[in-house]
Amino acid sequence: MATIYDVAKQAGVSPKTVSRVINRDAPVGLKTRAAVEAAIRELDYRPSRAARTMRSSRSGLVGLITGAISRGDGSAGPSGLPDLFIVQAIQREVAEAGMTLMIADTGGEADRAAELMATFAQHRVEGLIYVADHHQRIEELDPRGTPLVLANCFDAIGTPAILPDDRAGQRALVERVISAGHRRIAYLTLPEGMIATELRSRGYREALEAAGISFDPALVTEGFADHGEGPKPFIAPALDRLLALEDRPTVICCGNDELALRLYGELRDRGIRVPQEISVAGYDDYRVISETLYPPLTTADLNYRGIGEAAARRLLSLIAGASVPAEVELIGGPVCWRQSVTEH
Amino acid sequence: MATIYDVAKQAGVSPKTVSRVINRDAPVGLKTRAAVEAAIRELDYRPSRAARTMRSSRSGLVGLITGAISRGDGSAGPSGLPDLFIVQAIQREVAEAGMTLMIADTGGEADRAAELMATFAQHRVEGLIYVADHHQRIEELDPRGTPLVLANCFDAIGTPAILPDDRAGQRALVERVISAGHRRIAYLTLPEGMIATELRSRGYREALEAAGISFDPALVTEGFADHGEGPKPFIAPALDRLLALEDRPTVICCGNDELALRLYGELRDRGIRVPQEISVAGYDDYRVISETLYPPLTTADLNYRGIGEAAARRLLSLIAGASVPAEVELIGGPVCWRQSVTEH
DNA sequence: CCCTGCTATGACACCGATGTCATGACACCG
DNA sequence: CGGTGTCATGACATCGGTGTCATAGCAGGG
Incomplete structure (x- = not known):
């Protein structure tokens, strides 16, 4: 994979100038910019997130922990599979914010969550979401400073939580x-x-x-x-x-x-x-x-989808450093009226 | 977040020695090891994957692209939701191999796949899996050197694929x-x-x-x-x-x-x-x-689960540099005999 | 014509790990 | 007792970006 140095050499400029073209954080001459952009295309250059993360300590990653994923053996609980819709909605919101979602699951063992959080910590995720497979109270997790939002569950210490109404x-x-x-x-x-x-x-x-x-x-x-x-x-x-x-x-x-x-x-x-x-x-x-x-x-x-969206949005604003108004948010959905109930 | 230097100072050794304790790649004195381990616990130190990735160019990441996730609006296709089981199985296998899964979805637009692959490239994923929502032929993707495996789909150029039989x-x-x-x-x-x-x-x-x-x-x-x-x-x-x-x-x-x-x-x-x-x-x-x-x-x-497992295993062996025996692998499942069909 | 101020660019250090190589401290052997 | 080999450890460079600061070039004003 090409590096910023390769691009700089190809374009006949310094690496820092290439960086400026990519990030648009300082003015760059018209001809210089064109040369750099050409070099980037030619070499199919992609800036390394790892390097960027080191310097800026912003990884662009969000970690998601769930027990929802691993029930693939078919031993679905009472509420079944649809909590995966929460994961879907989170994925969409996170991607829209320009971040990437990492997912892991506990395999049913709740105490594995700590281990998974350690892995995410190594990747320096900027936020964490825990998704439960049904509305429940969970043992408190220790995110050690990383913003954490709970979806479809809550804990005893008032961690921000999104729950179905x-x-x-x-x-x-x-x-x-x-x-x-x-x-x-x-x-x-x-x-x-x-x-x-x-x-x-x-x-x-x-x-x-x-x-x-x-x-x-x-x-x-x-x-x-x-x-x-x-x-x-x-x-x-x-x-x-x-x-x-x-x-x-x-x-x-x-x-x-x-x-x-x-x-x-x-x-x-x-x-x-x-x-x-x-x-x-x-x-x-x-x-x-x-x-x-x-x-x-x-x-x-x-409205699993609404729960996922709310959880993602809450997390993103926490990452952005916003103050949290309400700790617990209830999400409702409409009544879906179909033919299985008679009218009058 | 504490760094290896903090740990080294706390334990009164050099950063390199801390590294040796973590990776067990060289002998370390008994007392030194104990001091380092204590310091790690005390500071709750987690090695930065980003730094490690830069040095070794091994990110420990696998990227998964799917259209399966984004059908959250309920407009399920003919085969419905269960292809998410493929994602689940992949997650499990990847985690077992000590790697972490990043997921993204195309939101239904197939041409967004290239964009998503660019994001994954920035994170220097070591391998890619594309999961389709039903057995189909897809336009070829260009992974630019990264190992790629297709699940529930195949292309015209013989990319390794896992398909239901x-x-x-x-x-x-x-x-x-x-x-x-x-x-x-x-x-x-x-x-x-x-x-x-x-x-x-x-x-x-x-x-x-x-x-x-x-x-x-x-x-x-x-x-x-x-x-x-x-x-x-x-x-x-x-x-x-x-x-x-x-x-x-x-x-x-x-x-x-x-x-x-x-x-x-x-x-x-x-x-x-x-x-x-x-x-x-x-x-x-x-x-x-x-x-x-x-x-x-x-x-x-x-047997979506089997497809996911096979796809993950195939990818992991590609990452490990194995030669590929068969390009396309068919996965079958048993007949599930229940009471809806009369016997004799 | 010189000084000021702005634009465009580069040199350099640094983020946090790890590979390479060097070195100090012993133990062992003849 | 000196030479040699092994073990434990550290110094230093490096991966690929970006923040800081310096500087060259040039326009405009007095």
Whole structure:
């Protein structure tokens, strides 16, 4: 690879002048500039970031740590793959800011994060983002002075964090369902103990309250159950209970789209048509599912993309030295109304 | 960030001795080593990769270019999101080799690849991988001396490429279906013109031939059709044709799992039970779909993960200076037999 | 005509590692 | 006891850029 010295010699100028042409940080004579630019093209010269980094201690790198990447063995957690959308959005924002993204994953072992941060430190990344695979609280990380932003998770020491607004999302979805004329609204939740479960349940109850519908505990039940290898949708008993109710629900809201997909199958198995006999709603707007299902699924957009964008932007402003206004930012998404819920 | 000089001063030795302790490339006295290690811990010292790169011109970086990342707007192509598994697998292999992965995406514009490669060149990546979102032929890239491996695509000039073995995969699946007792096997293909469509159709025909079943063109029809914004599963007419046949198929093989998901819905809509009245098979083993669908979907594992691993390993051996045996490598996966196809 | 002020350019040191070579301190051997 | 070899360590140059400062050239004003 050609160096700045090669270019300088070829153009008959000093290396410093070549540097000036590249960085436009000082005036350069017209003819000189042309000669240098010609030499650069001829030699296919690319300035070495390594050398530049040494002098300026600005590497142009952002490090991203995630557990999202390594679940390639298919052992997807409750919220599945779509958190990769967060990574995608971050990539785009970072690239737009002229920086390059380095990624690494913990392989599922949370304590490997420290090791990965050491690697990033060697590369002198200017900022770090940690992306979790679902809304959760994490053990605090020690970025040793490098700006750090958390996406889809938070910690106990108030590190800047971007989180999905599960409460508002579920509330908006249920309110919309109510305005479509439903009154008996069942809710098949994600596993208990998850933060998303807690927040979405609250949103569900708030929506009922706001509409003056009394909360009926018989309509709320967990849609997942452990059986062997991790939580998988296992909803048959819960579903049977709901269907056996005197005052049967007219719609079933699911903790996520995967659960809704499974529910479609279980309902078909019982000869119950969606949405004519019962309506179904999901959560996440995992499009491969929500748009491909037949009928297409009404769901709440979790807006992973918005989370990624917000995280990247927050980090970039931290790198730029901005003061941070709010520590935690909630990102919402619209309700995606499709044909799986009847109107009126 | 502390430098090697800080450590040297703290430990009362020369920088070179610190270097020796870090790299273990020359003997160091026991007491000296201990002093240096203590100083390193105390100062939380991390050697600068940038400085190391300058000296050795080995950056420890691998660049990955993809269009896979940027489809975050949900406009998933026919093969959807799962090509991200390739990225995941590459990440893992690269990390295992002690290198760090940089990623960038073209944002859908293929000609941006050159620009991204220039950025990577500035960082002096030691190798490049290009990942396509579906099996395709691409315009040739000019890596200017840096080793390059293509994943899920190939070019006209014989750049090392790792490809899914669509033909063998479809053949194995259909053979397995035949051995389960099926004779009338319909095939709902991906859009015509795609390489995967061509190869999988060939596999389908080979399997029939091998079993002595004559090929019936009435059983093969395209499952996608353009209607407005891009190809989406739109299978109602094709399905009606298949169901109206005198000698109705007992199983429908789909071009991918998404199509199978859609087919479940369409069949339910017609009151036809899977698999009791008709069996369904997919392709890809997109687990969120294949395992969550009810009944779980029989499908062929496209093995994106294997493609990623092979691509990474190929690149690493190119970086190590190995000679390349075969230019193109086909990666297959097993048939995933689940309950959506009846046995006997 | 000389001085001032500006523009364009170059010389040189430095960022933080590591390869090369030199050297001091011993131990061992005849 | 002197020569030789080994071990541990340090001095110094170097990788490829950029910040600092110096300087040559030239125009304009008094």
